[in-house]
Amino acid sequence: xxxxxxxxxxxxxxxxxxxxxxxxxxxxxxxxxxxxxxxxxxxxxxxxxxxxxxxxxxxxxxxxxxxxxxxxxxxxxxxxxxxxxxxxxxxxxxxxxxxxxxxxxxxxxxxxxxxxxxxxxxxxxxxxxxxxxxxxxxxxxxxxxxxxxxxxxxxxxxxxxxxxxxxxxxxxxxxxxxxxxxxxxxxxxxxxxxxxxxxxxxxxxxxxxxxxxxxxxxxxxxxxxxxxxxxxxxxxxxxxxxxxxxxxxxxxxxxxxxxxxxxxxxxxxxxxxxxxxxxxxxxxxxxxxxxxxxxxxxxxxxxxxxxxxxxxxxxxxxxxxxxxxxxxxxxxxxxxxxxxxxxxxxxxxxxxxxxxxxxxxxxxxxxxxxxxxxxxxxxxxxxxxxxxxxxxxxxxxxxxxxxxxxxxxxxxxxxxxxxxxxxxxxxxxxxxxxxxxxxx
RNA sequence: GUGGCUGUAGCUCAGUUGGUUAGAGCAUCGGAUUGUGAUUCCGAGGGCCGCGGGUUCGAGUCCCGUCAGCCACCCCA
Numbered sequence: 279x280x281x282x283x284x285x286x287x288x289x290x291x292x293x294x295x296x297x298x299x300x301x302x303x304x305x306x307x308x309x310x311x312x313x314x315x316x317x318x319x320x321x322x323x324x325x326x327x328x329x330x331x332x333x334x335x336x337x338x339x340x341x342x343x344x345x346x347x348x349x350x351x352x353x354x355x356x357x358x359x360x361x362x363x364x365x366x367x368x369x370x371x372x373x374x375x376x377x378x379x380x381x382x383x384x385x386x387x388x389x390x391x392x393x394x395x396x397x398x399x400x401x402x403x404x405x406x407x408x409x410x411x412x413x414x415x416x417x418x419x420x421x422x423x424x425x426x427x428x429x430x431x432x433x434x435x436x437x438x439x440x441x442x443x444x445x446x447x448x449x450x451x452x453x454x455x456x457x458x459x460x461x462x463x464x465x466x467x468x469x470x471x472x473x474x475x476x477x478x479x480x481x482x483x484x485x486x487x488x489x490x491x492x493x494x495x496x497x498x499x500x501x502x503x504x505x506x507x508x509x510x511x512x513x514x515x516x517x518x519x520x521x522x523x524x525x526x527x528x529x530x531x532x533x534x535x536x537x538x539x540x541x542x543x544x545x546x547x548x549x550x551x552x553x554x555x556x557x558x559x560x561x562x563x564x565x566x567x568x569x570x571x572x573x574x575x576x577x578x579x580x581x582x583x584x585x586x587x588x589x590x591x592x593x594x595x596x597x598x599x600x601x602x603x604x605x606x607x608x609x610x611x612x613x614x615x616x617x618x619x620x621x622x623x624x625x626x627x628x629x630x631x632x633x634x635x636x637x638x639x640x641x642x643x644x645x646x647x648x649x650x651x652x653x654x655x656x657x658x659x660x661x662x663x664x665x666x667x668x669x670x671x672x673x674x675x676x677x678x679x680x681x682x683x684x685x686x687x688x689x690x691x692x693x694x695x696x697x698x699x700x701x702x703x704x705x706x707x708x709x710x711x712x713x714x715x716x717x718x
Numbered sequence: 719g720u721g722g723c724u725g726u727a728g729c730u731c732a733g734u735u736g737g738u739u740a741g742a743g744c745a746u747c748g749g750a751u752u753g754u755g756a757u758u759c760c761g762a763g764g765g766c767c768g769c770g771g772g773u774u775c776g777a778g779u780c781c782c783g784u785c786a787g788c789c790a791c792c793c794c795a
Contacts, residue, residue, distance in 0.1 A: 283768095283785095283786075286785095286786070286787090329795085332795075333795060337795080339719080339793090340793070340794085340795090356795065357795045358795095359795070360795090385795095387793095387794085387795090389719095389792095389793070389794080390719075390792095391787085392788080392789075392790090393788075393789080395793095395794080472791095557794095557795090561795085577794085578794085581794090581795090603795080631753090631754080633752070633753075634752065661752075662752085663751055663752050663753080663754095664751095664752075664753045664754050664755095665751065665753085665754060665755070666751090666755095667754085667755090668754050668755040669754095669755055669756095670755090671755075672755050673755090679754085679755090681753080681754080683752095683753060684753095685753085695754075695755095697755080700754085700755080702754090
């Protein structure tokens with residue numbers, strides 16, 4: 279026995295834990311459907327190449343991958359996006375736009391586990407494909423906020439940090455950097471807070487030479503921007519002209535639309551413009567966002583953004599896309615911390631309290647009927663005194679106890695006890711189902 | 719993958735400078751209690767002290783290794 283432990287990073291769900299996960303899944307599904315998204319799923323096991331194609335060869339060290347019996351290099355899925363991109367790409371011409379899909383399933387990453395990070399976790403993915411404008415981003419971010427508030431969280435518990443890789447490109451190119459340099463610089467921006475300042479300056483100098491010093495100042499100023507007016511202002515100081523000026527203006531208009539739309543929907547207090555978010559891997563192409571708890575005690579709750587070029591890269595047609603992922607692990611920790619987790623495992627409607635062996639016959643007959651009528655009913659397998667049975671009824675969360683005592687059965691009745699207010703009434707056994715229905 | 723800390727019952731923890739058969743509370747089960755959810759009382763089960771090796775007359779205790787967990791890195795799709 280003692281030798282058969284769960285593998286590191288894999289969880290077992292005892293009923294109490296399962297109830298918590300089920301609660302999370304229920305809200306995820308409920309809100310996604312409220313927003314008109316359709317649920318899909320793909321294979322848990324895919325070819326290793328699929329994930330390498332999206333993220334590069336280096337990803338292999340973090341994949342739960344192996345060679346199968348047919349000699350195929352395969353991997354448990356670390357995320358849904360490549361599968362989604364393939365599925366959408368394969369039927370792109372037949373699918374109604376916009377494509378609004380979500381998926382809920384287990385994902386696997388071969389990493390050393392820590393709090394908030396396991397090797398197997400459930401993740402919700404929500405994506406909109408086929409819409410390039412900010413309406414899709416608005417829809418997705420409002421869905422994310424609505425989902426978190428549906429768990430009982432408020433703007434005092436979490437917020438969304440909004441950023442934009444496009445804006446970074448416009449800014450850094452206006453400062454005279456080419457595309458390759460910008461990509462490298464964004465890799466440093468991602469680590470801006472975590473690396474010591476000297477190390478950051480050194481890396482910048484490595485990319486742009488003597489301009490490293492002024493570039494550091496410029497990036498530091500850009501990261502500190504926390505409002506749209508401040509963003510406009512910083513570009514005023516740079517003489518952006520011609521085609522770049524047009525792209526800049528269009529992008530600023532997108533920002534107005536995004537923030538304006540989310541404010542109209544009542545989500546202003548959840549939003550924070552924060553350009554320090556660029557998100558690690560380089561396939562994000564526009565708005566990016568992450569949800570965090572306000573106190574900063576936990577890892578990111580959710581993260582996502584635009585990936586307008588990925589579907590094509592994965593073999594499909596040109597297809598703008600935006601999506602986010604949210605795992606059950608960090609969310610579950612935050613919900614528990616804020617008292618937003620359900621207290622009880624599944625409960626029953628009725629608990630039958632049985633006086634003895636003779637009474638059991640009548641009870642079993644009625645229990646069968648009640649169950650067929652759709653009520654959940656539980657009862658003790660062995661004869662026990664009433665006190666124990668009421669205790670068990672209470673522990674089972676029963677709303678009603680139906681009492682089968684010799685006195686009642688002689689009169690052809692049973693006693694129904696309302697477990698919450700302890701009131702009791704006698705009803706004829708022939709009318710039990712109706713009585714239960716009216717009391718529940 | 720690297721480093722630090724921690725492993726005793728299902729849970730929370732005691733366990734003396736190394737010394738007899740490893741304890742408590744909670745939880746579980748049984749009983750007091752075959753007509754009502756509380757309280758109380760009595761009792762029971764439950765441990766290769768993470769695992770392996772070493773030192774010693776003797777190891778839960780000291781040493782080494784290993785595994786697992788936590789924390790910080792790396793990474794975070």
